[in-house]
Amino acid sequence: MISSAQMRAARALLGIDQKQLATLAGVSVPTIQRMESSQGTVRGVVGTLTKIIEALDAAGIELIGNDHPSQGRGRGVRLKEPQ
Known part of the structure; x- marks a missing residue:
């Protein structure tokens, strides 16, 4: 769905902090902090993830998935596969 690195990169591209993303998505700052500190794919309540993705959109x-x-x-920016 979305990785923690994608969330951080998306915020950086928009020039917003965690508080601003939380406001845009209608979620709490600790939720954003928890998601961004996770490893790999962000896990959480589907409704919360949807709110964040919709706010970023x-x-x-x-958001570009692997091989898409x-x-x-x-x-834009995209990570290369490690060599």
Whole structure:
């Protein structure tokens, strides 16, 4: 769904802090902190994850899964596979 690294990177691209993301998504700051500190894929209540993803989408972030092409236009960042 979304990794903790993607959440941190999305915030960085938007230039917002955890409190601002929490406000946009309608969740608590500790929820954002917990999700961003997790390893790999973020786990949590599906409704909470959905709120965060929808807030990032509304703010202009496209989350790209492994082996999926980008649907958007413009600049972006993507991790390469480790060699």
